[in-house]
Amino acid sequence: MPTYPYRMAPAGLATRRQLAAIGLTPGTSEPKAQIVWRLGARVAFLYDVATARPKRPATPAQLAALTKAMRARRVCEQCQTEQPYCVSTKYGACASCITEWEKAA
Structure with a gap:
């Protein structure tokens, strides 16, 4: 899996929180890459924004x-x-x- 340092991820990839902020969810897609910071103590998976799905509204x-x-x-x-x-x-x-x-x- 491609690994990037903090704030160096390419455009088109986003974390779950970043997707949620724009009203999307990764759905069933697998992470495409990851970012690592704090000397490997912290890791966040990155998902493709193009394949993300809209979040379902609450009933x-x-x-x-x-x-x-x-x-x-x-x-x-x-x-x-x-x-x-x-x-x-x-x-x-x-x-x-x-x-x-x-x-x-």
């Missing part, structure tokens, strides 16, 4: 499930209020509940 059911899951991540287990941020999984509580615990201790 309404998938979008509803994601909305429900993200709401569950924003609800504090202690006070049961929805926060504008994801609640800490370490404590299972929002910032105000954690602050109250610290004051009580």
Whole structure:
């Protein structure tokens, strides 16, 4: 497999993230090359942009499930209020509940 140093890949090849950024997916195609950086500690596969397929849009059911899951991540287990941020999984509580615990201790 052809190997290129960081930022030296030829035009027409892209990583999975680069493909996703332009709305494409490699589909079933195999990697055409790879880039290596940090003295070989990091490797990313490169796919041909010409053979990449468009990403499938999410179904309404998938979008509803994601909305429900993200709401569950924003609800504090202690006070049961929805926060504008994801609640800490370490404590299972929002910032105000954690602050109250610290004051009580």
